[in-house]
Structures are given as C-alpha cells and as structure tokens.
Amino acid sequence: MIKKSAWLHTAFVVGLSLGFVGHALADETKWIAVGMLHDWYSSAGCEVEVGRTHLISDQQDGLRWPAQFKWQDCKAAKALWIGATDYYDPLVDRTFKVKVVHVGPRVLDEEHEFMPVEFKMYGRFDHPLVIVDGVPAGRLDYMDEVDEIDPTLVTGDPATGPDRMLYNVVNTSIGITMRRKIYAFSQQNHNNYFIYDYVFKNTGIIDKEGRKYEQTLNGVYFFFQYRYAPSREGGPYGYYWLPQSTSWGHNTINDARNEAPISVNPLVWPEDAPPRCLFSWHGLHSKAGFDNIGGPYFGGDGHLGAAQYVGVVTLHADKSPDDPSDDPFQPTTTQYLQSDLPITSGNDQFNAEKMMKEYEVMAGGHPAVRHADDVGCPTPIDCHAYADTYVRSGDPGNPGGYTQGQGFGPYVLEPGDSVHIVVAEA
Template identity: 25%
Template sequence: MKKIIQFSALCLILSLILMASTSYALVFKEIKIGRYWDRVNDACHQAQREGRFGQYIHNSHGVLARGYMFNNTSTHIGCKDWTDPATGTVYEYWIGGAGHVAPNESNNFMPIVEEDGLTIHKYWRFEPPLVVVDGFRSSDPMRDGDEVDPGYIPGTADVMVESSVNTMLGITIHQRVYAWSQQNHDDYHIYDWTLTNTGNLDLDDEIETTQTIKDFYIAREGHYSNTWNSWHWWPSRVGEFPGDTLRASFIYPARSHTHAQDLLGDVRTSGNEIGYMRQAWAGGDATLFCSSAPNMLNIADDDPSQPRITATNDQDLTWDKPDAIYINAEDRQTCYNAMSQGTAAFTQFVQPDYPDALLAYPGSHHGITIDDMCLYGYDVRYPKDANLTTARHVSWQSYGPFTLEHGQSIRLVWARGAGSMTPEKIYEVGQAWRAGTAADLWEGDWHLPPPMEVYPELSPTDNDKAKDSWVTTSVDSFFRNVYNAQWNFRQGYQIPTAPPPPSLEVTSLPDGIRVTWGVESDAAPDLAGFRIYRAKGNYTPKISSGQMIGTWELITSVDKGTHTYTDETAERGQAYYYAVTAYDNGTNIPDVSAEDGHLIYPANQVLESSIYLNRTVVAAQLTRPAGNSLDEIRIVPNPFNINAVNLQYTGTNENMINFLDLPPVCTIRIFTESGDLIQTIEHTSESGDESWGGKLPQRHSATESGQRIVSGIYIAHFETPDGQSIIRKFVVVR
C-alpha cells in the first residue's frame, strides 16, 4: 500500500509539473536591433512570468542597470452581463486577462497554434547579418519561427513579431510588434492589436458563443521600473485633456525618501561606478490609436479621448495581481469598476481624480499623477508619500466602453520605449556633481520635477538643481521618441529606411585587425558607402577603474564598392569590437516634423543602418607574430587559477589559457595526466597565439563534450602539418 501511495503521489507531482508547463509555457521572441530591446511572448500579456525584459541601450553596461526596464506589464479585459454558454450562468461582471504574477495560457489568454506548430513568428525585412570574430560566430542564429519575408511585413519595419490568442471572453487578440533600426526610430517598438469578438473560448475551431460583448473594456498596466522598489521613480502621464498632442504613461527619476542627500538619478557614491548615474532615463507607453467604434480600424478612426481611465495603481491588490480565472465575484466587480470608473472608485488605493475633470473628455476619469499631487494641495514630496501600500506602483490605462457584436473588431496601438542622455553625458554630469561644478554644465531655467519646484529643500543647491535638470531631460528624450512613433504610425508605417546592414568578419592579425563585410547592402539604390565603428575595452558603455570604456567611435568611412579595412591603429594588449554600417546619400528625405514641432528628419539627412545589427560582442586583439621554433612555445598563465583574476591576462585573455609563440599552423591536443584526450584545437590563423577559455561556449576551457575541466595537471601536444611536435605541461586550479 505504501508503494502505491508513493507512486500515486509521484504521478500527481508529475501531472502538476506538466500542467504548469502547459499553463505557463515560456515562448517568446527577442527584438534587439536598435537601442531599445524587448522580449515579446506569444500570449500577448507580457506579464512578470514571461515578459519582464524591456532594456534600453543608453545606460550603464549598455542596458539598464540592475536588469529590466519593464519588470512586467499586464492586460485585463472585462465586460458586463456575460453568459457562460456551457452552463447558461449570467455573470454581471466577467473578467479575463493576465495578472502580474501568474498568467494562465490554458484557459485565459491562450496562444493559437499555427499550421507549422508554432505560436509566435518573427519576420525580417532583410537577412540578419552573420557576424564572425576570429572564426567564432558572434551573432544570434535564426530560430524556429524566424524567417525573412519583406513582403509580409506592413510598411518598412525591419522586424515584426506576430502571434494571436483566444481568451475566456471569446475575444481573439491578434498582435503584431514592429521595430525599426535606423537612427530616428530605434528607441521604441510599436504594438498593434486587433481584438475581435470571435466567440472562440478555447483552442479548437468550434465557436462556443455568438453573444454580443457589452460594455467591453481593455485595461493595460505597466510596472515601469528596473527594480521591484518603485520609490526611486515618479509615475506620470500626459494626454488626458482636449488639445493634448501626445497620450503617454511613463516614469522618470525621483528622489527617494531613503536618501539623506539628493541622489536623483541614482548617483553611485562608491564602488567601481562612482559618479555614474544608473537611473537617468525615462520610459513607458504612448497610445497611438484606439478605435472610435467597432470596425473602425483605420488611422483616421482614432478616438483621442482614449484611454478614458488613467491612474497610478498598487501592483499587489487582490483583484489585480492574480490571474483573472482565480478571482472571486467581488474582485471581478472591483476590477471592472477600476476599468470603467478609475481607481478613485474604491478605497484600497486613494488617488483622487483631477479637480478640473470637467475639462477632460466626457465620461473619462483621470487620477492626479503622483508627481503632480503637490500642485493640488497634497503633501507628496517622494513617491512613498502617495499612500501606496507597497513599493510597487503601476500605471493603469483603460480603453472603452465598446459593444462588440459577434464578428466585430476594434484596434489598439501603442508604442513602448525610453529616452535618456548618452552614457558619456551621464558620466560627465555625475562627475561634475561630485566635484560641485554641475551648475557650469547647465544653461537656462531649471528643469525639475514638480515636487522639487514646490519643495526647494529636495534639491537644495545649484549643483543639485543642475544635475537634477539634466536627469529630467530624460522625459524630453522619451517624448521625442514616442512622438516619432506617433508620426510613424500615422504614415502607415511607411517611413524612410537605411540600406540593409552587411555581414561582418573580423580577423585578429599581428600588425592590425582586419574588418571585412559582405555585399548585402550593395543592392540598395541609394547606397553611398560604409562607416566603420570601434569600441575599446567592452562592446557597451561601462565604467572600469574610474574610466568609461566601450563607447562606439567612428574610425573611418569608405565609399560603396569597398568591403575591407585594416585597423592599423589598434594597440597590443587591448580588446576591440567593431561594427560596420551602410549609409545612403540622403536624397529621399524632406523636412519632416512631429506634432510637437521637433524635426524628425532634416532635409537630406543621411540614414545609416544600426551598429546593433552587426556589432561584434567577441573581442579582437592584435596577435603575436608566429614563433620561429617549437621550443619557443609557452603556456600562460601557468598555473591557471580561475579565481586569481589579478594574475591572469586582462581584456580578451581574461579567463583563458593562452598558448604563445606558436607556429603559423598547428594542431593542439590537450590530454589529462592519465592520457585521456579532452580537447583538440586547430590553430590556423598564422599568428603566434591561441586561446582556450573565455565567455563563449566555443571558447570555454572545457572538454569536447562541454564539461568544465577540473583542477589537475594537463598535457598539451603541439603538432605542425609536416609532423614536427612538442609537449608542454600546465596546471589548472579551480
């Protein structure tokens, strides 16, 4: 009996594991072609379990410090008087969608499997460039569901990700996410949704219901923060009143109540990054379109009053956090009330509506933004003062109401992106603030968050005010970028494009580093030439030993028809990274301005492909000349101690075992002390050195089967093509 019970328990555990893997399948596509990166999942909801990825390249380490810009987002959909076709039960309020933590993909937001067996696809306008450094692939490979099909992508987007879901309301959501890589449009992605009342409540083709969906709302949330703690950020919004030209929900840096001094921007006061500001960016979503009525899907059919409901919410409320299938009737009603009336309709989180709400669109409800509460008589100096029950605030945007008859559709489009200073400017301002000279870098009136205007003690000195003004310009950058997205959408995604990027091969040589690129760009009729960029020390900006490394610099330009360049200025012992962009002649660009008046395209602007499409992430460095004799071969460091970084080579040689003064061509076989062959390396570069180890799997100091080598004595056998050979021993300590 005991064995039967144990077997039954095991079966139950296995079944739960299988159910979990079915309910929460992690299927996504990454978009990493410009300064803003994102991970798009097949179920559309982008909630914590499966989204949690947005990253922005204009910051420390090339992406946002501490991980993610959008920790998670979520979507709720709701209606009134919905009838369950299986039981005939009428629900006064019916909610579907994904909570922040546990979205269920089995019976709520259910990804639709296409004919090829996949639930999500990624389409390219051009062949993704192949990038190779010293024989090692440095670019991401094409994966299942990836294909090049420029004819299928609407407009001129460089990448499109597509998926669809059925939902527990019978609403089918078709999602397309578009991204561009040219310099005016690489700070955002556009999410384009069509929501149709198909009546399909599951994943088969049968239609379970043809009922009309009444008083339908879509609520979208975003936890726009790269940490769980939101006390370092002001959540804010624009576009809630007639005459506004941009509808956006976003965050930007705030001074935290936990800091005794003004560290707005998260100035590093100690450690390797001292003086750098990790949180000098702004990011969020901008609504570009919402249907004014069912089946009104064209650009001219936009309803400027949407979203009708906006507020700042607490992420951990019982009606909001869980998956909709798990909440009770009371929480369903509360969730629907929040969709239709705003968060001021209930008492769990008190955020009053604007007192001048009568100036807003009729039927809309807009909570006072937390950063503006001080302007309306509330003593809110820090985000914490806004009566949040936890340190996790989220934006709340609700669109509706709609009445959707069976077969009718609505469309919702938004841009997600970010903006900031350049890493170099961030570091310059942070260092000036530490030196007390930041005011020398700022001209004109201060540009501060409202609480710092109302409470001057929050930014007490001109030195503080200058730093804080620079940090707050991140909002201006964010606005500029999403205004560009708005203009892009209104052009039907038909915007100018740069020539396609070339493939790239980088070869380390004794007297220079050779950069060779392919002919993929040559087909562009307006191709003018190529630009070669180089980064030193790292392939993204970061602070190392008090200096910024990894910034990309233009080292030369060449006319079209040229496909190779040798960098003879490289210095021995340094790590170098390269990118080659293709640029056009600028003849197809007129003056183009966004709705706020800023110039998107100056006349005859030259467009170029993005360095993020073919930059190398594996370092190249000058190699040694080939040795004259096998007797000269050395192995360094020896012994190799993985923990003794100060005794290793730096740059590209860090964490590597290096074979020096080799002949131009030889085979290196590595054996254990007992004579077992564990790795074979073909040295064919005609240089005098070869490495074993590093960050890439191909270079790890590992056996042929991929196992990491253990501490011990190893034997290296070197053999030339003419049969000459020699043996060297080395020690590994782990």
C-alpha cells in the same frame, strides 16, 4: 457554433480532465533586439512579472535602453485585462455581472484564459553573424532570432517599413481574439521605440480547441498595466548602489498628459491633437541617502544609472466597431494602482467579487490628481517627496510602488465586430 447544451457537456468533460489549472505555464518568449531598444515578448500577448526566466534576479527584465550598455532594464511587469458586463459564461453556465480575463501582472494561463495561436518573428534581414575561431560569438545569435525573412515587410517596399515585426494571435476565454503586431526599426532616428498594433475581434472562440459561443459583448474594456522600474543598473541585480526596492519600482513616478481633449474643434482634433501619453521615471527614494533622481553612481564616477523616461503614447483608437476614426477621448481610463493590491495577483476569471473590483479600476476614468502631482513630484527638477513612502488615499499601504494603467472602452462588440488600437512604447 455549437448549441449551449452540447457546449456545457463538453466543457464539463474537459474541465474534469484538465482540472482548470489556474496558472498553467507553457509560455514561449522572443526578443526584439534590432535597434537601441531591446525587449522580450510572450506568446500569451502580454509580459508578466519575471515571466521570461521566472527568477527573482530578473525582477527588472526587458525594455533595455540604451541596449549596448549592461543592465539597462526598465520593465518589471505588464498586464492586459479584458472585461465585459452582463456576460454569459458557457464555461460554467453562469451570467456574471462583469467578466474579466487576465494575462499579468502575475498570472499566466495559456491553457484556459489567454491561449496563443501564432507567435512568429518576421524580419527584412537577418542579424549579422559573428564567428570567432569557428564558433558563433554574437549576443544576437540568441536574442535576434528571425523566423522568416521578408525584404518587403509590411510596406511592400524594401527601402521602407519596419526591420522586425512580431506577429502574435491569441484567443481568450471571453470570446475575443487578439491580433498583435509589434514593429521595430534599426534606423538611427527610429531605433528607440516600438509600435504595437492591436486588433481585438469578437470571434466567439473560448477554448484551445476553437469552440465558439457567439454573443454580443457589452461594456468591453481593454486595460493595459505598465509597471516600470528604471533601471536595473543601480539596483540589487546590477551594481547595487541604489536601495533594493528600486528593483520593483517602489520609487517610480508615473505621469500622464492629455488624457482627454481640451477641445472637440474639428480643426484641432484629432490631426493636431497633443499626444495622449503615459510616462514614468526614477523618483526619490527615502533610503538612498542622497538625491537619487536619475540614479547617479553616488560615491563612484557619478554617471546616471536611471536616466530613462519610459512610457507609451496612443496613436489610434477606434471610436467604435462601425467608426474606425480615431477617438481623441481614448483611453478613457488612466488610473494608477498600487502594485501589490490584492487584484494584482491570484486573478481568477470565475471569481465574481474579485472581477467586480478589477472592472472598477478598468472603467475608473481619469484620476482627479495624477500620481506625480499627488506624490509631490510634478517634474524631476521640482521633486521634494519620496515616492516609496507615498500612499494614495484609500490604499492599505505602499509596499510595492505604483503601476500606471490605461483602459480603452467601453465598446459594444457584436459577433464578428473588431476594434483597432495602436500605441507606441519608448
């Protein structure tokens, strides 16, 4: 730990030399491609819009299922925001009413905000090697790249455990270090989902040099955003029989279940609790000209090009740093937000006014009406409204569709404290 005065002098010098670049790009990506579900991941700890190739044609990129078929991408963007209240920021010698650091949906700064420490792929075995005329000819040569083989990965038993584990450690400028483990399986009954195991620890590390400023963090939220767009096949960057804006999720329907427990009966919670989950699907689009639920190849063979349901389920969230039991009331926020709101781009960890607006969403609780119900599409069978023309009350419009969010908190993290959150995505 360094004293406040020494830290401020050092931060000033470093700030002059680096210019506090707002959108530094030094990202490393890796694929998990061992089962029927394939996705790419960023060393920054979350995956921003067009973050792998930076090409508009890859607006839908990743979360491919079933991955043996072409253009099954369902992911448009993700984000992870971490916020705290009454935060003294040693970087600028100022106390913010709320402080928020960001990776995604459109910002990425691995120099000053989400700073990778480790990014490594472990596998119980390597991928098959396909050789044609002496030349490697398998897609997995370029996608399923294992850094280290461990036949007893995670469980210590070669007969059990995941077949891949992506290990990712990231320091953030708010003083919280994230450790992310992503597990994937090739077994046929478990090859269509990933498990995300997060530990968020108040280490006090706030820059790439590893300098610390220790303080208790209050009102801490971990807010994840999921902008889904099933799927690329029928859109403009696939075979293009669906409207262009399906590629950014303009017509995506978002829904949630069991946001808060109906009962706190210890015989029911948490062991027998229904899953706390979020999920999305391809809704009606006003410009399709036909019933596009499921993305049928209208005018062709009629096969479904967007049959996927995609989403996440909460498996565990600590009640507090002192109580590692699962909290059935987490996530406490399941707000959905318009994907092109000002707070979804140009995020700045020193902009007090904008961070306040971000934190209001992060701590916004559960919406009175879920997105699917407000649109008028509680199920694909009972869907009678266009998602792309829907505008939530109070929003300026709907040019980009809606993103589903979920926030875990508020937590109080003293120096050295940590919380454990586990979700699965399919």
